[in-house]
Amino acid sequence: MEEQERAARAELAAARRIVVKVGTSTLAYGPGRMNLRRIEHLVRELVDISNAGREVILVSSGAIAAGLGRLGRAEKPSSIPEKQAVAAIGQGMLMHIYEKLFAEYGRTTAQVLLTKENAVRHNQYIHSRQALLALLAMGVIPVVNENDAVAVDEIKIGDNDTLSATVATLVDADALIILSDIEGLYTANPQTHPDAQLIGVVPEITPEVERRAGGAGSSLGTGGMSTKIEAAKIAMNAGATMVIAPGGHAGVLARVLAGEAVGTVFPAKESHLRLRKSWLAFGKRIEGDLCVDRGCEQAMRAHGSSLLAAGITSCEGDFAAGSTVRVLTEAGQEIARGTVNYDACVLRQLIGRQTSEFPTLLAGQDIHEEVIHRDNMVLMV
């Protein structure tokens, strides 16, 4: 193993929050013929990862394949409305299978259906992120798919490889593992180039790497390697280490997460928190200032605590929720900056108030315990 690969594999072994994506080609033998043995193994492995103390989210394809089975069809529909209808039929069936299997291991799952809008609109981004983080905090293993029934044209992500990278970005995952019907990325599509070689590590997505990645190998899959390379670009830039690994091998997730040389690894460019925090600190316009009292200043400096309304003494500026603001001491020294969860008007009502008072003060509005969550804040001194 070369040094770059060794370092990336070590990151995988240390990963605490993991997104696993499984493609149709792994989940089904053919249209409508779900591979229940594989799905069972997958659920067992996911529960095991979670039991070992890591957080895990599954991004699962397979809705269209399952829907085709129920309709007794062998061909993917060609029109978009028909695809949407078939996915709507199959999604329920898919969740029924997951629900049953997770329950067998005493675990709870949850269906989360997303579109591109949820990732690019700030409010929806925050809400989807918070919902997923709340599920993880409850010990739930969420199952994510694209909301195929509503996602067309500009709000459609279109393939679950890119969707899984978006989810990894949304929750600041440490790792993204894409399970497919092949060992990993080869120097060329092995279906057409039998002498192609498996690549262990891809340190950077160059035009040459993009050329090597071809389309889907079966009538089941969408996008083939090219959408997985797109996913790698997103994941690597967001600070998540990505792996393409063979979904058909029992125990593959455990091996990847033990840092073994399985599949192809794409090393993260930066620690996601460092990346996001440097963007927060230097990449965003400052829209307002919040002054805090001495106790709050100490909690933030000594423990990196989130900013709560009780410690705020004044609020300057006319900003929207999601803006970047500075946090200042009473003497005007900047302690931190971060993304605020409330707009300035609402925030002025919360100054000096306890979180327990929020339901009364904010009747009918979105409630966030923190004014700025510690993950969305960078200390400046």
Ligand SMILES: Nc1ncnc2c1ncn2[C@@H]1O[C@H](COP(=O)(O)OP(=O)(O)O)[C@@H](O)[C@H]1O
């Ligand atoms: N360079 C490559 N290396 C490996 N597989 C490739 C390559 N180019 C194209 N492929 C094809 O990509 C397929 C995997 O993608 P896809 O069929 O979309 O599956 P999934 O349902 O897992 O997303 C492989 O089976 C293979 O035929």
Ligand SMILES: N[C@@H](CCC(=O)OP(=O)(O)O)C(=O)O
């Ligand atoms: N949302 C669709 C999957 C789309 C997709 O990207 O499929 P795949 O290439 O098998 O991961 C479904 O559930 O059928």
